[in-house]
Amino acid sequence: MLETKTLKEVLDLLESGEITLAExxxxxxxxxxxxxxxxxxxxxxxxxxxxxxxxxxxxxxIAVKDNYCTKGIRTTASSTVLDxxxxxxxxxxxxxxxxxxxxxxxxTNLDAWAHGSSTETSQYGRTLNPRNPEHLPGGSSGGSAxxxxxxxxxxxxxxxxxxxxxxxxxWCGIVGLKPTYGRCSRxxxxxxxxxxxxxxxxxxxxxxxxxxxxxxxxxDKYDGxxxxxxxxxxxKAIDKPIKGMKIGYVYHDIEGxxxxxxxxxxxxxxxxxxxxxxxxxxxLDPHYAISVYTxxxxxxxxxxxxxxxxxxxxxxxxHFGDEAKRRIMLGTYTLSKGYADQYYNTAQKVRSxxxxxxxxxFKKFDVLVSLTSPGYAKxxxxxxxxxxxxxxxxxxLEPSSLSGLPGINVPCYRDEETNLFLGMNIVAPxxxxxxxxxxxxxxxxxxxxxxxxxxK
Amino acid sequence: MTDSTPKxxxxxxxxxxxxxxxxxxxKMFCGCKNDPFGAEKPNIYTCPTCLxxxxxxxxxxxxxxxxxxxxxxxxxxxxxxxxxxxxxxYFYPDLPKAYQISQYDIPFCYEGVVETSEGPVRITRIHLExxxxxxxxxxxxxxxxxxxxxxxxxxxxxxxxxxxxxKSAKQAKEYGKALRQVMRYxxxxxxxxxxxGMRLEANISIRPEGQEELxxxxxxxxxxNSFRFxxxxxxxxxxxxxxxxxxxxxxxxxxxxxxxNKSETFSQRTKEDTxxxxxxxxxxxxxxxxxxxxxxxxxxxxxxxxxxxAARWEKEFGIESKYAEQLTAERPYAEWLxxxxxxxxxxxxxxxxxVNKKVTVSEGEDPTAVAKKVADLSKTDDxxxxxxxxxxxxxxxxxxxxxxKYQNGDTKVVxxxxxxxxxVLGKKVDPNVLRTTLMKELKK
Numbered sequence: 065m066l067e068t069k070t071l072k073e074v075l076d077l078l079e080s081g082e083i084t085l086a087e088x089x090x091x092x093x094x095x096x097x098x099x100x101x102x103x104x105x106x107x108x109x110x111x112x113x114x115x116x117x118x119x120x121x122x123x124x125x126i127a128v129k130d131n132y133c134t135k136g137i138r139t140t141a142s143s144t145v146l147d148x149x150x151x152x153x154x155x156x157x158x159x160x161x162x163x164x165x166x167x168x169x170x171x172t173n174l175d176a177w178a179h180g181s182s183t184e185t186s187q188y189g190r191t192l193n194p195r196n197p198e199h200l201p202g203g204s205s206g207g208s209a210x211x212x213x214x215x216x217x218x219x220x221x222x223x224x225x226x227x228x229x230x231x232x233x234x235w236c237g238i239v240g241l242k243p244t245y246g247r248c249s250r251x252x253x254x255x256x257x258x259x260x261x262x263x264x265x266x267x268x269x270x271x272x273x274x275x276x277x278x279x280x281x282x283x284d285k286y287d288g289x290x291x292x293x294x295x296x297x298x299x300k301a302i303d304k305p306i307k308g309m310k311i312g313y314v315y316h317d318i319e320g321x322x323x324x325x326x327x328x329x330x331x332x333x334x335x336x337x338x339x340x341x342x343x344x345x346x347x348l349d350p351h352y353a354i355s356v357y358t359x360x361x362x363x364x365x366x367x368x369x370x371x372x373x374x375x376x377x378x379x380x381x382x383h384f385g386d387e388a389k390r391r392i393m394l395g396t397y398t399l400s401k402g403y404a405d406q407y408y409n410t411a412q413k414v415r416s417x418x419x420x421x422x423x424x425x426f427k428k429f430d431v432l433v434s435l436t437s438p439g440y441a442k443x444x445x446x447x448x449x450x451x452x453x454x455x456x457x458x459x460x461l462e463p464s465s466l467s468g469l470p471g472i473n474v475p476c477y478r479d480e481e482t483n484l485f486l487g488m489n490i491v492a493p494x495x496x497x498x499x500x501x502x503x504x505x506x507x508x509x510x511x512x513x514x515x516x517x518x519x520k
Numbered sequence: 521m522t523d524s525t526p527k528x529x530x531x532x533x534x535x536x537x538x539x540x541x542x543x544x545x546x547k548m549f550c551g552c553k554n555d556p557f558g559a560e561k562p563n564i565y566t567c568p569t570c571l572x573x574x575x576x577x578x579x580x581x582x583x584x585x586x587x588x589x590x591x592x593x594x595x596x597x598x599x600x601x602x603x604x605x606x607x608x609x610y611f612y613p614d615l616p617k618a619y620q621i622s623q624y625d626i627p628f629c630y631e632g633v634v635e636t637s638e639g640p641v642r643i644t645r646i647h648l649e650x651x652x653x654x655x656x657x658x659x660x661x662x663x664x665x666x667x668x669x670x671x672x673x674x675x676x677x678x679x680x681x682x683x684x685x686x687k688s689a690k691q692a693k694e695y696g697k698a699l700r701q702v703m704r705y706x707x708x709x710x711x712x713x714x715x716x717g718m719r720l721e722a723n724i725s726i727r728p729e730g731q732e733e734l735x736x737x738x739x740x741x742x743x744x745n746s747f748r749f750x751x752x753x754x755x756x757x758x759x760x761x762x763x764x765x766x767x768x769x770x771x772x773x774x775x776x777x778x779x780x781n782k783s784e785t786f787s788q789r790t791k792e793d794t795x796x797x798x799x800x801x802x803x804x805x806x807x808x809x810x811x812x813x814x815x816x817x818x819x820x821x822x823x824x825x826x827x828x829x830a831a832r833w834e835k836e837f838g839i840e841s842k843y844a845e846q847l848t849a850e851r852p853y854a855e856w857l858x859x860x861x862x863x864x865x866x867x868x869x870x871x872x873x874x875v876n877k878k879v880t881v882s883e884g885e886d887p888t889a890v891a892k893k894v895a896d897l898s899k900t901d902d903x904x905x906x907x908x909x910x911x912x913x914x915x916x917x918x919x920x921x922x923x924x925k926y927q928n929g930d931t932k933v934v935x936x937x938x939x940x941x942x943x944v945l946g947k948k949v950d951p952n953v954l955r956t957t958l959m960k961e962l963k964k
Contacts, residue, residue: 133568133575146574153568155575252568252575259803286569288579288805364803367609370618371572375668399609399798408800 066091070516071124071219071272078122085116085123088218092125092169095216103192105210108138109170119165120279127217129208130171131178132158132263133252137168141254142186143176145372145383155252156287157221157263157280164279169217172207176385177369178223178256180204181231181457184447185387192444195237195483199441202232202457204256208266209236219276220266225257226357226465227437227458229264230473234487235441237475237515239504240266241273242461244494245468246291248277249284255368257361258289260465268516270474270505274298277497293495301498306506307339309499312429314347315460324435327486331476332433334510335503345429348421352414353462354452359398359411360466366395390451419467426493431503434460436473436487461489470497474504475513485513530726530762533735534686534754535644537721538699540709541651541675542584548650548676549578549621555671556654557715562669570674572616577804580605584676585628585808586818587708588648591678592629593819594702595643601815603628604807605648609798614653614668622649624799634682634698635827638691642683651675678709684723684734689754693747696720705825705851713745720744724757726765740775741785753778756785829854837867843875853883860887870894900950905957911944912937912961926962934958 077083117123131141133151140146175185183191183206193199194214201210205222209232222229224242233240248263265276374380398407447453476488492500550569569576606624627647653673703709711718725735776785830844861867
């Protein structure tokens with residue numbers, strides 16, 4: 065039963081000596097062998113016994129999205145191009161995880177190359193949503209979200225480019241934290257859109273996310289885009305009153321989001337009860353972000369995937385799936401001579417408008433909240449024929465991702481009939497993850513939606 | 521019968537692109553050792569980044585950037601305080617990421633000049649990029665294979681681009697040599713041409729003399745690895761274009777290579793295949809910002825360059841410019857030589873003696889020893905006049921016909937007699953005394 069514990073609980077139990085790491089290992093692997101065939105969460109399971117550690121994470125195995133390079137453990141990015149690829153090095157986040165006493169439990173499914181918001185583009189089959197297997201887990205970090213939701217992991221790591229941590233977290237009813245761009249090193253993560261890729265924790269509680277983030281964050285000499293800001297102990301933001309904090313409620317009047325916003329508005333009253341103020345505020349229309357993100361991301365993808373030619377490792381280009389091919393073609397087109405100005409450079413200009421818009425908003429508010437995803441998890445097969453599926457699902461997250469801002473998803477509602485969740489996205493200014501952790505933790509503890517804090 | 525139409529005279533219009541590998545300790549975008557030519561085995565100086573493994577990321581080498589700026593400053597360039605790296609996307613097996621990190625629209629340096637004896641060659645831009653791996657086509661176990669050595673992958677590479685100011689093949693060679701000299705003076709590149717540490721490319725076209733506009737075509741001759749070859753390649757192309765133009769054709773816009781064995785150029789790629797590199801700012805590398813203060817600091821670190829050194833030598837030591845030009849060619853040698861000048865009684869005599877190879881010296885030799893060798897050159901032995909006259913008389917007897925020649929006005933034979941006297945005496949005689957005595961005796 066240890067697999068159902070939160071990271072904090074397992075750490076405490078190991079600390080007190082009530083349980084051993086071997087028991088944790090055994091329970092996790094039992095859960096994986098029972099559920100993986102039906103849910104398709106892990107692509108590779110690391111059966112090596114985790115060795116106890118005196119470091120902070122005490123040897124606890126963590127589920128890792130299969131786009132982090134893991135030394136000696138196959139890394140596919142869910143594409144058969146890398147079917148046989150065994151990295152000779154650990155990505156920096158994995159190296160940090162290990163240095164902090166963590167280990168790799170297994171590699172979780174994702175949309176191939178992280179292209180998508182469903183895991184349906186994985187060339188190893190889709191993952192199912194453990195909360196309701198007729199539905200998708202979201203993506204691209206769908207495997208990691210499902211691993212946590214299904215208690216097939218104590219905690220997990222994902223990566224987000226624009227929604228890939230928060231959207232599957234919302235759909236699976238877990239916590240997903242996308243740090244500030246540059247907070248966690250991208251070194252060793254199979255790149256998707258380099259200018260927004262952000263590794264981050266996916267966990268059962270906000271506190272667990274704060275624990276993991278503290279250990280994986282920090283400047284990296286191998287990644288010139290990481291910041292040299294000091295890494296605070298993010299758990300200090302746990303159990304901190306939010307009285308007097310100013311919360312801006314954005315995207316409250318977007319057409320088509322009426323149902324979700326009705327529920328969210330109701331939930332936001334919790335903040336007022338806790339002594340914070342909530343104010344509806346208009347932000348730059350997120351619809352523009354779809355075009356900006358599509359152009360920027362496709363351009364970067366077309367360049368980033370060029371190296372997968374099968375010459376040095378992996379299989380050749382015939383293994384690319386349809387989604388990757390679509391993105392390569394669109395990106396190649398938008399970067400072509402004569403078009404780069406029209407598309408890529410214009411997109412970058414609009415991107416800076418979002419950054420300015422956030423600067424203004426954060427003069428007035430400590431954090432901004434909105435729905436994470438327009439609605440509940442979509443049904444299996446929903447991406448068929450929907451080439452822009454992900455962008456529409458991630459529209460509410462794209463402006464902050466493009467701006468490099470940190471954000472966190474906390475479950476804010478559960479539909480009793482379907483057992484599916486809605487998520488709230490809380491966005492903080494650059495390098496101020498503590499603020500959103502503080503607000504998210506307060507919300508989590510004051511509401512009934514977290515299924516580990518409110519076990520049946 | 522000859523053609524009555526006079527043949528059109530053409531002049532060269534040529535710009536150059538020069539690539540040089542910087543000799544930083546580590547590579548341009550990773551920590552691997554930068555020593556592709558010294559490596560004992562292929563692929564020993566590699567890591568996930570320069571191998572293009574998934575997740576490898578570039579981090580810019582600060583020294584390489586500063587050296588590029590120093591070169592720019594040494595060539596009188598303006599410096600962009602804000603700059604960035606861009607991705608140049610193309611496929612080739614020696615390019616592991618399928619893009620080269622280069623600089624597109626904001627190079628570190630722009631608008632400089634290199635002076636040559638045929639006029640200034642304006643520098644358009646100097647930018648910094650990474651070198652590629654090296655392909656080797658070999659036969660292994662009877663099978664033809666292509667092997668790739670990534671020791672060179674991501675070695676810092678600067679590209680220096682000129683305006684089409686070069687007017688002759690000779691000037692192209694002179695420009696290349698001047699550029700190499702500056703880079704060596706700055707101690708930023710070895711410019712080993714044979715190994716490929718410096719590569720030349722000439723953009724060649726010709727136009728009728730007097731025409732102002734640039735020609736409407738351009739032929740690039742790439743990857744030339746010697747100054748002599750660049751001179752030959754340009755001359756070869758000029759002749760080829762001349763023939764085509766005279767036949768009423770325009771030379772094709774294309775890239776050509778130089779075959780040193782046949783001493784001719786050959787077509788490699790025509791314009792139709794020109795690639796679209798899909799440049800865009802590399803999102804893995806933050807833009808680079810410099811303050812004017814830092815640029816000034818870098819400028820202060822630039823050593824005295826050959827021309828300035830020669831001018832100062834003339835002023836300080838009285839070295840004639842015809843000697844100084846040769847003796848400043850290489851910086852360590854020039855710096856050593858200056859220690860000799862500093863203690864020499866007649867520095868210009870030292871310069872003269874070295875240039876004319878009257879003495880044998882080697883770099884690093886004790887300055888006092890060198891000064892003594894030069895002084896010894898003008899030292900003479902005391903010779904008794906009677907001894908001298910006796911020797912001359914003896915020589916006169918043996919060479920009666922030469923004496924007659926002299927007396928008939930052929931003064932050229934004096935040199936012959938001087939040599940003879942020295943040989944017979946086996947001593948060094950003061951040349952003035954010898955000459956006067958000799959002429960007096962010869963007239964007798």
